Each structure stands twice: as structure tokens, then as C-alpha cells.
Amino acid sequence: MSHATRHNTMIAAGLNLIQQAMSIFDSDLKLVLINRPMQQMFNFPDEMIEPGVNFETVIRFLAEAGEYGEVNNLDEFVAVRARLARAFEPHYMERTRANGRVISVEGAPLPEGGWVTVYTDITEIKQQEALLRARSEVLSEQVLARSEELASTNRALASSNAMLEETKHQLTQMEARTRLTTQMMPAHIAHLDLRQRYTFSNRRLQDVMPGSTDDIVGLSAADALGSATYAVIKPHLERALKNEPSVFEFTHHSSSRRIRVAFTPDVAENYVQGVYVLSMDVTEETQTRVALQQTRRREMAAQLTSGLAHDFSNLLTIILGMQGKLQKMTGLPGDAEHLITATLAAARRGGGLLHRIADMTGPRTFRPIPVTLSSFLNELETMATPTLGGDHSLKIVQNATDGIYNLDAGMLQDSLLNLILNARDATPPGGQITLTARAVQDTWLELEVADTGSGFSERALDQAVQPFFTTKGGEGSGLGLAMVYDMTKLAGGNIRLFNDEGAHVLLRLPLRLADAHIPAGLVLLVEDSDDLRASIRDMLVAQGHLVLEATSVHEAEALLNSVPDIAYVLADIQLSGARTGLDLAAFTDRPITLMTSLPASDPLHKAASARGAFLQKPFNDTALHAALTTAVQIGAPS
The missing domain is CATH 3.30.450.20 (PAS domain)
Structure with a gap:
């Protein structure tokens, strides 16, 4: 006891x-x-x-x-x-x-x-x-x-x-003491008797399971929790009443929150008198855990495939070289040209496949930035519509409240474009593709792509997110949905495929509202191209900022030392002189956003993007505003 x-x-x-x-x-x-x-x-x-x-x-x-x-x-x-x-x-x-x-x-x-x-x-x-x-x-x-x-x-x-x-x-x-202690806990603490009735509760059930009531003392577990939740916990509760403690997790049906529950038998004089209950909301922990697991899987996949991809790439280079020599030879049999062309096409396709594998397994970090949902969806529609031609139509339905969300816009855009193109290929001419955005409670942002085609086969429903599975025969790489799955998991979300008068792919991402209302202030714009500097200055002024201009790190440092009212710094990586925007970032204590037109493979591009507040040229005013906001949220450089 x-x-x-x-x-x-x-x-x-x-x-x-x-x-x-x-x-x-x-x-x-x-x-x-x-x-x-x-x-x-x-x-x-x-x-x-x-x-x-x-x-x-x-x-x-x-x-x-x-x-x-x-x-x-x-x-x-x-x-x-x-x-x-x-x-x-x-x-x-x-x-x-x-x-x-x-x-x-x-x-x-x-x-x-x-x-x-x-x-x-x-x-x-x-x-x-x-x-x-x-x-x-x-x-x-x-x-x-x-x-x-x-x-x-x-x-x-x-x-x-x-x-x-x-x-x-x-x-x-x-x-x-007991009431104060239990009410301060960020969890629901309760006791159930042998009849599964609550004899104590710290009145935090509603905090853990939104939509529930806190007035549960005297109620049975079934009445207090509802039939759906009770059906999930019942087997664990019954085992606890038989003196078998248990810890488990489940998804709360009405709020979509992830809940962890611990049942501990209340034993006195060798007899079970009831069960102590500890329930916690672990939604954010679960989302982070999913993202971390996917990152580790990517690292393992990269280790397994990097050596293989290197050797395979060398082999393809040899094949392309030998076939190129054969193609230039004279006196070959009549069908040789066709065979050589087919071999070259297959080798080039293999090279493309290697690049896709590198995209999947290579280092990619989830980098959320403030994104206006309506602007994001409008831009996606503008990009996707030309790829559909006149035989298919795209409809976007925004049921989620328009606002600023923390999203990795690049990852999400790639995923949705991939799904839209897959839907186009699976839908006959005249088909309709619908993208629906909706919020689930205050927990998830759902993006669902549906088409009016024949839907997924049973095999596709079971294996579609596995790498190299394809229903397009020799035309498909089998990596499209696998990449969407990978990107969704990196964000801490999940993906579901189902049929309902056509194929449906549902992406569920953690819903994170962003505070994108930064005050207007004095911006130091560091850019050595006169035309670019003028264009960016106009964007900043339109957003209510005042602008100081510099063309080099030396000029920027002089202004930072002499003008204390500078609130934000926006600097290109490559500037006049030997020093770069990264040197300026190490010097200043103001929130700084770096921008560049360098390719992603360039070391300076990698170093700048690793900081978080980063702009890839070209960009529009929405992306500029989001990047400045990210810089403020990250804080001054360390």
C-alpha cells in the first residue's frame, strides 16, 4: 500500500x-x-x-x-x-x-x-x-x-x-494540496472504481480531449468519454481492473488529437479497488516523432544508395559512351540503329532515375515559413492549369480559414503538383480534378486531391507509396507518390489513399498558424545590381518599409554602425568586393534575410539556406514578406 x-x-x-x-x-x-x-x-x-x-x-x-x-x-x-x-x-x-x-x-x-x-x-x-x-x-x-x-x-x-x-x-x-497539484498538471488525472465510474477528476479532461466535459465525477467511463473513445480504451481498462497496468496511444475521434493514456491499478490489501488514470495530449510530440523517424529513414536510405548510385552512374556513363561510338560506326546491320537508340534512351532514363533517387534520399530539411494559404493555392492553380491542357479541369476549394500558416511551401507545392499530374494521367479526357483544403479542429491542415477516374486498384491502395511501384508501365518511375509520402512525413504529417467515385489522396499536415504581422521599419537592402535593387526597394516600400541601400558588405557595416534604427537586413549573397552576405550575417545583430540566384548545389546557396530566413531569386512580394517574418521569428544571428 x-x-x-x-x-x-x-x-x-x-x-x-x-x-x-x-x-x-x-x-x-x-x-x-x-x-x-x-x-x-x-x-x-x-x-x-x-x-x-x-x-x-x-x-x-x-x-x-x-x-x-x-x-x-x-x-x-x-x-x-x-x-x-x-x-x-x-x-x-x-x-x-x-x-x-x-x-x-x-x-x-x-x-x-x-x-x-x-x-x-x-x-x-x-x-x-x-x-x-x-x-x-x-x-x-x-x-x-x-x-x-x-x-x-x-x-x-x-x-x-x-x-x-x-x-x-x-x-x-x-x-x-491535492487539488492544486493535480489542476496544475498539463494532463487529465482521474480515478475509476470497480464499476468504471469516476470517483475523482482534476477537471482537465476537456483540455486533453477537446469537446469533452470536465464534470465527470459519478459518471461511467462510457458516458463521460463517448462510445467511440470508450470502445478504444475499454480493453486496456478491463485489463487494468485485473491488475495489469498499461500505457497506450490512440487518436481522439472528435478532435483528431493524439492521446497517450496510462492505466495503473489501485491495489489495497492485494485487491484491486479501481484504476488511476493519466491522460496526456501528445499530438505535437507525435508529429515531431514522425518527422524525426522519416529523417532517419532518409539518412539510412542515402547511406545504402549512395555507393550503389555512384557505381550505377559510372556504368551508365560507360554504356552511353560505348553506344555513342556504335552509333557513329558505318556498315552496321539495318536494325542496329534502332537498338542503339533504344539503349541510349534507356540509359538516359536510368540517369534520370538516379537524379530522382538522389532527390528522395539526399539531405532535405523541412523548412516552414509563413505562407498565406489563399495566395499559395492561387499560385499552385496558375502553375498546374497549363499542364492539364484542354482535356482536364482543375477546381480548388478552400474550406480552411484563410490565414498565414507555417508550411514548407516548396515541398508542399512539389507534392501537390505531383498528385495533380498523377490525377491527370489517371483520368480520361473531360475529367475533373479537385483540390480541397480544410482545417480539422486546430490540429491538422488537410489537402485532398480527388479525380473522376476509375480509382486506385486494390494493389495500388496497398503499395502506391512504396518506391518504384507504378501503374504506368515503362513510362513511370514509381517514385512520385513515394516522394509525396516522404515530404509529408518530414513535415510530421501522414498520407491516406482511398476511392470514392474516383481516386482520392489525402495529405494531413500539422496545422501551425503563423504570426506574420511584423511592424513596418527601416530595411537595409544590400544588392549590387542597380535594376534588382530598384525592384526590391519598390516591393519593400509597398509593404510600408523605409529603405536604406548598400552594394557591399563594407558599406552595409558602415550603415549598421551609424544608423541604430535599422530594423531588418535584406542582403544578396554575392556582392561587390570579396566578402559575401554570409559575412554580413555574422556581423549584424539585426534579423537578416539572405537572397541568391545561385543553384542549390552551390556551397554558398547551401550555407545561406541552412540559416532558415532565405529567398531564392526570383521572388514576389508575398515571398519577401514571408522571409522577413521568418527572420524576425528566428531572431538575430548567433
């Missing part, structure tokens, strides 16, 4: 030994304790003294037993008592019970809400008072004896009251 359990058992035993009857209710009008003297005084059945019983239920039982005399309207009587209890005030009263006994009732509030009520049988005291009022000489001896008895009773009562006050003080402190 744990220290806390032993402590609670000792307190309960002590409260059962005092002479007074006692009841304790919490601020939600739920029963915390009825001690044994009170159960005996009012003949409560065992189920009436279970923690969590409603105050109204107790009052109704007492009224029906005649404790309050004749009651004309029982429902109204109970409702009035409940209203008075919610506005609880300290009180003392005496009343005569239906059996003729007289009791005193004293109520006192608890610091954390709720109250303690003490009931004392004062029948003998009242009888003594009646004797004294009679003033009979004949009863003088009897009065003297009763007075002595009363004095003894009063001494015993004073002793009991002292014990009661100390017990109440300890109980109040314990309840306050």
Missing part, C-alpha cells in the same frame, strides 16, 4: 471513530465522504455513501425518509436545497427528526470549495434542559444527577470537537 493510500485510510478510520456524524461535499455538489456514524444515524444504504454521489440524491433520500417532515413538492424542495448549497454559508441549527431524536447541524466551508457538515445527537441535552425548566423540588435529585451526566457529556463533546477540528484542518490542507 502506498504512503498516500495508507494516509487516506488512516484519516477515514479516524473519522469513523468520532461520535459525531459527518459528511463532506465538494464544490460540484459531489460526495467526498460520509463517515460510519452518519450512515448509521440516517440508515444510508452502501451505494448512497460512494464518493461522487450527487448532493440532490442524498437530500431526496432524506426527504423521502421523512427527515424534513411533510414535503408537498419533492422536486422543488430538492432544487431549493441544491441552490442553497451552491451559495453555501456557515451555519448552525437544531431540528427534531422524524423518530423524535434532536440533532444539531453545523456546516463550515472548505478553502478550496465544498463544505463539511457535522451532525450531533443532542436529545439528552434537550431533555436535561426540559427538566431544569420544570423547577420541581421532587426532581431536584434527578436534576443534579442529570447535570453531572451533562457535564461529563460536555467534556466528551469538547474533546471530540477538538479532534474534529484537527481532522478537518488536516483534511482541508490535504485536499487543497
Whole structure:
């Protein structure tokens, strides 16, 4: 038995030994304790003294037993008592019970809400008072004896009251500490009895499972959690009630949050008394874990394929060279030209495949930046529509609230274009392709691509995201959906394929709203091309900024040292002079965004993009605003 359990058992035993009857209710009008003297005084059945019983239920039982005399309207009587209890005030009263006994009732509030009520049988005291009022000489001896008895009773009562006050003080402190501690926890903590009813809750269920209620004490697990959630946890709960602790995770149906639950059996004297419950929202942890797992898979794949790709690339180079020589020879058989051409085409296709594999397994980091959803979708539509020709149409439906989201725009654009082109190839002429964006609670951003084709085959549903699986025969590489899967997992999301009057691919990404409202300020623009500098300056001015200009790192450093009001720095990597924008980034303590037109393979491009706040030329004003915002969010360079 744990220290806390032993402590609670000792307190309960002590409260059962005092002479007074006692009841304790919490601020939600739920029963915390009825001690044994009170159960005996009012003949409560065992189920009436279970923690969590409603105050109204107790009052109704007492009224029906005649404790309050004749009651004309029982429902109204109970409702009035409940209203008075919610506005609880300290009180003392005496009343005569239906059996003729007289009791005193004293109520006192608890610091954390709720109250303690003490009931004392004062029948003998009242009888003594009646004797004294009679003033009979004949009863003088009897009065003297009763007075002595009363004095003894009063001494015993004073002793009991002292014990009661100390017990109440300890109980109040314990309840306050327990309630404060559990309510501060970023998790739902609860206890279920053997009937799977809540006897305690720290009122954090709604925080963990949005849409739930916090008022669950006295409810069964099925009623409190709903049928869908209860069906998931039921097997684990039943095992815990058989003294088998368990920890598991599930997706909460109504909120799409990922929940981790720990069931720990409540064991006393070798018997299970119930189950302690700890539930936590681990959605963001799960998203991060998924992204990390995918990064590790990419690293392993890169290690496995890099050597193979190198050797294969060399072999293809040899094949291309030999076939090129054959193509220049004269006097070859008539069908040789066709065979050579086919071999060259296959070798070139193999080279393209190597580049695709390198894209999948090579180092690629998820780099979210603030993206305006409507602008992103409009730009995607502009890019995708020409590739569809006149035989297919693209419809974009934005059901998500337009706003600024943290997304890796490049990755996501590649993924959606890939899905749209796949849908085009799978849809007959005249087909419709629909891209729908919607938010799920405040947790996920869903992007769904659907077509009006024949849908996925059973084999495709099972294997489509696996590398090299294709339904296009020799025309397909089998890496398109695999790359989409890879990019989605890197973002901490997931992908689902299904059929519903055509093929559907659903990308579910973590929903991260971005704060893209940076204040207008003085921007130092460092660019050595006059035409580019003028164009970028116009973009900055249109966004409300003031602009200072420089063409080299030396000029920029001089301005940074002499103008303290510079809020942002926007600098090209390649500048006049030997020093680069990376040198300027190491010098300044202002938020800086680097830009370049260098290819991704260039070392300067890699070094600049690794910083996070980065612009690839050419760019528009939306991308510029997003990059400046990212620089502010990242903070000054270290």
C-alpha cells in the first residue's frame, strides 16, 4: 500500500471513530465522504455513501425518509436545497427528526470549495434542559444527577470537537494540496472504481480531449468519454481492473488529437479497488516523432544508395559512351540503329532515375515559413492549369480559414503538383480534378486531391507509396507518390489513399498558424545590381518599409554602425568586393534575410539556406514578406 493510500485510510478510520456524524461535499455538489456514524444515524444504504454521489440524491433520500417532515413538492424542495448549497454559508441549527431524536447541524466551508457538515445527537441535552425548566423540588435529585451526566457529556463533546477540528484542518490542507497539484498538471488525472465510474477528476479532461466535459465525477467511463473513445480504451481498462497496468496511444475521434493514456491499478490489501488514470495530449510530440523517424529513414536510405548510385552512374556513363561510338560506326546491320537508340534512351532514363533517387534520399530539411494559404493555392492553380491542357479541369476549394500558416511551401507545392499530374494521367479526357483544403479542429491542415477516374486498384491502395511501384508501365518511375509520402512525413504529417467515385489522396499536415504581422521599419537592402535593387526597394516600400541601400558588405557595416534604427537586413549573397552576405550575417545583430540566384548545389546557396530566413531569386512580394517574418521569428544571428 502506498504512503498516500495508507494516509487516506488512516484519516477515514479516524473519522469513523468520532461520535459525531459527518459528511463532506465538494464544490460540484459531489460526495467526498460520509463517515460510519452518519450512515448509521440516517440508515444510508452502501451505494448512497460512494464518493461522487450527487448532493440532490442524498437530500431526496432524506426527504423521502421523512427527515424534513411533510414535503408537498419533492422536486422543488430538492432544487431549493441544491441552490442553497451552491451559495453555501456557515451555519448552525437544531431540528427534531422524524423518530423524535434532536440533532444539531453545523456546516463550515472548505478553502478550496465544498463544505463539511457535522451532525450531533443532542436529545439528552434537550431533555436535561426540559427538566431544569420544570423547577420541581421532587426532581431536584434527578436534576443534579442529570447535570453531572451533562457535564461529563460536555467534556466528551469538547474533546471530540477538538479532534474534529484537527481532522478537518488536516483534511482541508490535504485536499487543497491535492487539488492544486493535480489542476496544475498539463494532463487529465482521474480515478475509476470497480464499476468504471469516476470517483475523482482534476477537471482537465476537456483540455486533453477537446469537446469533452470536465464534470465527470459519478459518471461511467462510457458516458463521460463517448462510445467511440470508450470502445478504444475499454480493453486496456478491463485489463487494468485485473491488475495489469498499461500505457497506450490512440487518436481522439472528435478532435483528431493524439492521446497517450496510462492505466495503473489501485491495489489495497492485494485487491484491486479501481484504476488511476493519466491522460496526456501528445499530438505535437507525435508529429515531431514522425518527422524525426522519416529523417532517419532518409539518412539510412542515402547511406545504402549512395555507393550503389555512384557505381550505377559510372556504368551508365560507360554504356552511353560505348553506344555513342556504335552509333557513329558505318556498315552496321539495318536494325542496329534502332537498338542503339533504344539503349541510349534507356540509359538516359536510368540517369534520370538516379537524379530522382538522389532527390528522395539526399539531405532535405523541412523548412516552414509563413505562407498565406489563399495566395499559395492561387499560385499552385496558375502553375498546374497549363499542364492539364484542354482535356482536364482543375477546381480548388478552400474550406480552411484563410490565414498565414507555417508550411514548407516548396515541398508542399512539389507534392501537390505531383498528385495533380498523377490525377491527370489517371483520368480520361473531360475529367475533373479537385483540390480541397480544410482545417480539422486546430490540429491538422488537410489537402485532398480527388479525380473522376476509375480509382486506385486494390494493389495500388496497398503499395502506391512504396518506391518504384507504378501503374504506368515503362513510362513511370514509381517514385512520385513515394516522394509525396516522404515530404509529408518530414513535415510530421501522414498520407491516406482511398476511392470514392474516383481516386482520392489525402495529405494531413500539422496545422501551425503563423504570426506574420511584423511592424513596418527601416530595411537595409544590400544588392549590387542597380535594376534588382530598384525592384526590391519598390516591393519593400509597398509593404510600408523605409529603405536604406548598400552594394557591399563594407558599406552595409558602415550603415549598421551609424544608423541604430535599422530594423531588418535584406542582403544578396554575392556582392561587390570579396566578402559575401554570409559575412554580413555574422556581423549584424539585426534579423537578416539572405537572397541568391545561385543553384542549390552551390556551397554558398547551401550555407545561406541552412540559416532558415532565405529567398531564392526570383521572388514576389508575398515571398519577401514571408522571409522577413521568418527572420524576425528566428531572431538575430548567433
